[in-house]
Amino acid sequence: MDAFDLDVRRHVYSSVVADGRPPTTTETAGAFGRDEPEIADAYRRLHDAHALVLFPDTTEVWMANPFCFAPTPHRVTAGGRTWTGTCCWDALGISGALHADAEISTECACCGEPLTLVVRGDALAEGADTLCHVLVPARRWWDDIGFT
Amino acid sequence: MVYLRSEEHLSRWLSDNGWEPGATLSAAKMNELSRAWWWTRLDPGWRPRSADESQAILTDLGLTGDFWALR
Numbered sequence: 001m002d003a004f005d006l007d008v009r010r011h012v013y014s015s016v017v018a019d020g021r022p023p024t025t026t027e028t029a030g031a032f033g034r035d036e037p038e039i040a041d042a043y044r045r046l047h048d049a050h051a052l053v054l055f056p057d058t059t060e061v062w063m064a065n066p067f068c069f070a071p072t073p074h075r076v077t078a079g080g081r082t083w084t085g086t087c088c089w090d091a092l093g094i095s096g097a098l099h100a101d102a103e104i105s106t107e108c109a110c111c112g113e114p115l116t117l118v119v120r121g122d123a124l125a126e127g128a129d130t131l132c133h134v135l136v137p138a139r140r141w142w143d144d145i146g147f148t
Numbered sequence: 149m150v151y152l153r154s155e156e157h158l159s160r161w162l163s164d165n166g167w168e169p170g171a172t173l174s175a176a177k178m179n180e181l182s183r184a185w186w187w188t189r190l191d192p193g194w195r196p197r198s199a200d201e202s203q204a205i206l207t208d209l210g211l212t213g214d215f216w217a218l219r
């Protein structure tokens with residue numbers, strides 16, 4: 001990953017934190033004073049390197065993990081904003097990435113019953129005995145990251 | 149990677165979908181893993197981790213064996 005791609009990635013993540021959403025390639029091109037196709041190529045390289053996830057066949061950011069920009073059952077209130085987590089790992093990861101306490105409103109994958117987890121400091125103050133299940137073995141996580 | 153309220157609900161969810169079990173962690177353990185995995189993600193000087201560095205995070209938390217092997 002070269003310095004330009006790292007700069008683009010840093011811009012995407014800082015925009016996510018500032019605006020609650022990732023920048024479009026047009027917005028990032030404006031910020032860098034570059035042509036949009038050049039930024040689109042950088043987004044694709046970051047996707048291929050698993051540093052971002054794009055919606056299929058687009059240059060729109062689906063995940064800047066642990067943050068997700070498609071609906072999921074995992075809503076995370078932290079750092080003065082409500083975020084979406086891709087999965088149980090990422091939902092808790094938003095608290096870690098922001099270094100902030102968090103409340104996670106989610107549901108049981110089996111029955112849909114609402115579940116709440118609260119992170120205070122480094123630990124879970126509520127929901128510590130909730131179960132997390134990882135279905136896919138680690139070496140296959142990126143085969144279909146949306147399913148994982 | 150999903151949340152489930154109990155072992156009973158986990159078993160039912162796997163059975164209803166015809167899936168083999170993967171790995172089950174308490175949310176407390178997943179929180180430890182999430183913090184270790186994502187803590188530096190917003191650092192201005194972030195660089196991609198090597199596979200060995202990522203594997204070490206899992207190993208340090210006792211997540212070992214073939215299921216947790218990244219390669």
